[in-house]
Amino acid sequence: MRKVVVLGATGSIGCQTLEVAARFPDKIRVVGLSAGSNISLVAEQTRQFGVRNVVLKDEKTAEEFRRFGFLDVEVLLGIDGLCRLASLSEADTVVNGLVGSLGLRPSLAALEAGKRLCLANKEALVMGGQLVLAAKKRGKGELVPIDSEHSALFQCLLAGGSRGVRRVFLTASGGPFLNWPKDEMLSAKPSDALKHPTWTMGKKITIDSATLFNKALEVIEAHFLFGLTPEQIEVVVHPQSIVHSLVEFADGSTMAQLGPPDMRIPIQYALSYPERWESPYGTFGPMSFGNLNFLPLDNEKFPSVKMAYRALQMGGTAPAVLAAADECAVGLYLEEKISFGEIFELVGEALEAHQPIESPTVEDIEGTERWARAFITDRVKVSV
Ligand SMILES: NC(=O)c1ccc[n+]([C@@H]2O[C@H](COP(=O)([O-])OP(=O)(O)OC[C@H]3O[C@@H](n4cnc5c(N)ncnc54)[C@H](OP(=O)(O)O)[C@@H]3O)[C@@H](O)[C@H]2O)c1
Numbered sequence: 001m002r003k004v005v006v007l008g009a010t011g012s013i014g015c016q017t018l019e020v021a022a023r024f025p026d027k028i029r030v031v032g033l034s035a036g037s038n039i040s041l042v043a044e045q046t047r048q049f050g051v052r053n054v055v056l057k058d059e060k061t062a063e064e065f066r067r068f069g070f071l072d073v074e075v076l077l078g079i080d081g082l083c084r085l086a087s088l089s090e091a092d093t094v095v096n097g098l099v100g101s102l103g104l105r106p107s108l109a110a111l112e113a114g115k116r117l118c119l120a121n122k123e124a125l126v127m128g129g130q131l132v133l134a135a136k137k138r139g140k141g142e143l144v145p146i147d148s149e150h151s152a153l154f155q156c157l158l159a160g161g162s163r164g165v166r167r168v169f170l171t172a173s174g175g176p177f178l179n180w181p182k183d184e185m186l187s188a189k190p191s192d193a194l195k196h197p198t199w200t201m202g203k204k205i206t207i208d209s210a211t212l213f214n215k216a217l218e219v220i221e222a223h224f225l226f227g228l229t230p231e232q233i234e235v236v237v238h239p240q241s242i243v244h245s246l247v248e249f250a251d252g253s254t255m256a257q258l259g260p261p262d263m264r265i266p267i268q269y270a271l272s273y274p275e276r277w278e279s280p281y282g283t284f285g286p287m288s289f290g291n292l293n294f295l296p297l298d299n300e301k302f303p304s305v306k307m308a309y310r311a312l313q314m315g316g317t318a319p320a321v322l323a324a325a326d327e328c329a330v331g332l333y334l335e336e337k338i339s340f341g342e343i344f345e346l347v348g349e350a351l352e353a354h355q356p357i358e359s360p361t362v363e364d365i366e367g368t369e370r371w372a373r374a375f376i377t378d379r380v381k382v383s384v
Helices: 012-023 039-049 059-066 078-086 100-112 122-139 148-160 182-186 203-211 213-226 264-272 304-314 318-334 340-353 362-383
Strands: 002-007 028-034 053-056 074-077 093-096 116-119 142-145 165-172 233-237 243-249 254-258
Touching: 002 012, 002 078, 002 100, 012 028, 012 039, 012 093, 012 264, 028 039, 028 078, 039 053, 039 059, 053 059, 053 078, 059 074, 074 078, 078 100, 093 100, 093 264, 100 116, 100 122, 100 318, 100 362, 116 122, 116 264, 122 142, 122 213, 122 318, 122 362, 142 148, 142 213, 142 264, 148 165, 148 213, 148 243, 148 254, 148 264, 165 213, 182 340, 203 213, 203 318, 203 340, 213 233, 213 304, 213 318, 304 318, 304 340, 318 340, 318 362, 340 362
Parallel strands: 002 028, 002 093, 028 053, 053 074, 093 116, 116 142, 165 233
Antiparallel strands: 165 243, 243 254
């Protein structure tokens, strides 16, 4: 029986994790939940799964939650609460479905405490890759990716062996602007950017999929997860989102993992690994999907992926700047304070202006995040 804590239970990944948990009451027991602002939903989830440990954003949301009358539920708050929940003694598994930099400390806490960390929150690994790996080693925790591309690589490497890998291909759908002229894309409105062609996800990752900063973050995620050099990681556009990624081996064989674009499949695998459980979420039928296409990425139209390689080359805190600057710029774009094109400009400027700190501590990463946010907001103030 897996005893699971779900961080970000009210989000897209969190809700899909709970859907998987509800299908396997004999295999999964949910022992902790966290939420931000969606109190009515977390209250419903608390009741449905009989959870006794809940973490909320602040005292105001906790007060709202208490009105639902949960007398036997321990409520903790904020980042300290998230870290305590991630290391809860009665849990053996933590699903991190938090969005953005908020996910770093709880990821470290889970791994230090020896849990299996099922990681959707890629920003944690991008910002604090070295720290995450060190925490995993110290705490003897386990790191299983949920991101569909990395779940695919994880499975291909398990099947083919991690020695003798020549390179990997991360697939990218290309997002909603794949076929838009560049000029129109640069002034696209959030309502257009939020229309993802193949996946239904939270707002931040949906915008990241439109800019391809999501793929940029995933290049860095693959580097840390699998110990690949930047030269071994390539991005290829695959509009159908059926082939989730590929691994090419030294002998010329290439392995791929295929499936419908449904996050419940990699979420379930992260929980069931090394077992495979029955799932009703559909399969890849070779006849029913028609053609599968692969196209080169237009790095001139989407400069984001190149920035990931640049950040890896700069090293230290540079990937943290990329992730934090992007998170800040996406927030400003959703508030319609900057244009779509300015996301690329601002993140690129922040990256080039940064002096990386080698072998950073958590405090260095958090300081870098504040620096990147201040850099972006100052630039935006100057330009208005
Ligand atoms: N969605 C996908 O299909 C998908 C696929 C691959 C990877 N990922 C990665 O998974 C992560 C989560 O993505 P998502 O799409 O599930 O995001 P989402 O739908 O926006 O959910 C984010 C979760 O974090 C919580 N949260 C936000 N701000 C918070 C705060 N200040 N304090 C406490 N909790 C807070 C939200 O709570 P409230 O809603 O209650 O405010 C929600 O539960 C991201 O790193 C993303 O890149 C997602």
